[in-house]
Amino acid sequence: MTRRIYLDNPYLLEFDAAVVSRREHEGRPTVVLDRTAFYAESGGQPWDTGTLGEARVLAVIEDGEDVLHVLDRPVPTGRVHGRVDAERRRDHMQQHHGQHLLSKAFVEVAQAETIAFHLGSEVTTIDLDRFVGEEQARAAERRANEVTWESRPVRVSTLSAAEARAQGLEPPEGVEADVRVVEAEGFDRQPCGGTHPRTTAEVGVVVVVALERYKGGTRVSFVCGHRALAAVAKRRGVIDRLVSALSAPLDDLVATAQKAKDDLVESERRAKGLLERALEGEARRLLAEARGDGPAPTAAAPALVVAAFDGWSPNDLRGLATRLVALAPCVALLASRADKAHLVFAQSDGLPHDVPSLLRAAVERLGGKGGGRGNLAQGGGERLDLVDEALARAADAVRARA
Numbered sequence: 001m002t003r004r005i006y007l008d009n010p011y012l013l014e015f016d017a018a019v020v021s022r023r024e025h026e027g028r029p030t031v032v033l034d035r036t037a038f039y040a041e042s043g044g045q046p047w048d049t050g051t052l053g054e055a056r057v058l059a060v061i062e063d064g065e066d067v068l069h070v071l072d073r074p075v076p077t078g079r080v081h082g083r084v085d086a087e088r089r090r091d092h093m094q095q096h097h098g099q100h101l102l103s104k105a106f107v108e109v110a111q112a113e114t115i116a117f118h119l120g121s122e123v124t125t126i127d128l129d130r131f132v133g134e135e136q137a138r139a140a141e142r143r144a145n146e147v148t149w150e151s152r153p154v155r156v157s158t159l160s161a162a163e164a165r166a167q168g169l170e171p172p173e174g175v176e177a178d179v180r181v182v183e184a185e186g187f188d189r190q191p192c193g194g195t196h197p198r199t200t201a202e203v204g205v206v207v208v209v210a211l212e213r214y215k216g217g218t219r220v221s222f223v224c225g226h227r228a229l230a231a232v233a234k235r236r237g238v239i240d241r242l243v244s245a246l247s248a249p250l251d252d253l254v255a256t257a258q259k260a261k262d263d264l265v266e267s268e269r270r271a272k273g274l275l276e277r278a279l280e281g282e283a284r285r286l287l288a289e290a291r292g293d294g295p296a297p298t299a300a301a302p303a304l305v306v307a308a309f310d311g312w313s314p315n316d317l318r319g320l321a322t323r324l325v326a327l328a329p330c331v332a333l334l335a336s337r338a339d340k341a342h343l344v345f346a347q348s349d350g351l352p353h354d355v356p357s358l359l360r361a362a363v364e365r366l367g368g369k370g371g372g373r374g375n376l377a378q379g380g381g382e383r384l385d386l387v388d389e390a391l392a393r394a395a396d397a398v399r400a401r402a
């Protein structure tokens with residue numbers, strides 16, 4: 001059995017202990033000590049890290065009455081000096097005690113009970129048994145901070161399971177004796193095996209950063225103490241960059257961002273209209289060019305439009321092709337030289353060509369692939385230099401069939 005120093009004194013971070021047994025855990029050397037200040041992961045609070053002699057402590061795990069220290073290298077038998085990482089411990093004490101205060105505050109302001117707790121590496125979450133809204137969350141946050149700033153003493157006591165139940169405290173599952181109760185004086189009492197500060201003031205500040213609906217209740221994400229500072233710094237950094245990117249003072253930031261978004265939607269709508277008109281004009285110009293002084297194209301003598309563009313997207317090529325084949329009986333063989341070569345082939349309804357196989361033959365010459373169905377096919381290849389030749393061969397094939 002390992003005596004857990006942190007239960008009596010969570011501020012004692014250096015200690016000497018005797019190695020009681022040496023084991024292996026998932027391929028790592030592991031020791032059990034007669035006493036330890038290292039907190040073993042449990043009840044939502046992660047383990048402490050630090051050193052035992054020369055070895056780094058990678059994980060601390062409960063194994064019945066024993067505490068396993070999983071190490072990066074073996075330590076010799078005999079006595080060993082332990083040193084718990086102080087920053088991580090203080091962080092966990094701030095977050096965990098802040099959780100007690102916030103959970104109780106949610107009971108007070110919304111009758112919402114905490115049913116799960118997870119102390120994560122960035123934010124801590126509690127899951128409440130009912131939905132709470134933004135206003136209730138702000139009220140609970142305010143209440144938790146009042147209690148924090150009142151510097152109420154935090155006390156730990158040990159009760160029998162019967163005593164705990166008599167006082168309305170349900171002991172953790174499987175615990176029948178020595179129920180450890182953590183109390184923030186006059187505010188909150190609950191069974192807990194975690195590390196807690198001497199007074200509520202050490203929590204510093206409690207900030208709720210997100211609310212989301214979760215399993216019929218609410219998942220509340222929050223940060224306490226130094227993490228709250230880090231969260232503010234991160235958000236300030238983002239806001240400063242937005243202020244500079246949008247050239248708007250803080251107070252106008254939201255309105256400016258909304259206007260930029262609205263303007264973009266309007267610009268896109270206008271651009272789409274202009275593009276459609278441009279494609280329509282281009283289609284008419286190409287058809288007029290293909291006709292020259294000849295008669296208007298008919299199903300028996302359709303127009304053949306062959307054209308290559310620079311930098312057009314496959315979407316725009318397709319838009320042009322569909323307009324061409326709709327305006328007059330027509331076979332359209334279109335290409336674009338962009339990041340690679342794009343081809344779009346199309347014909348009007350009722351014309352006899354096998355458009356997909358015309359296209360496949362052309363893109364094969366360009367070292368690429370493509371396909372399609374019925375009267376429209378598209379594809380692309382890497383050989384920009386062979387675009388004109390591929391179009392000319394496809395045009396020859398169309399003329400030969402006509």
Ligand SMILES: [Zn+2]
Nearest residue numbers: 096192193194
């Ligand atoms: Zn706790």
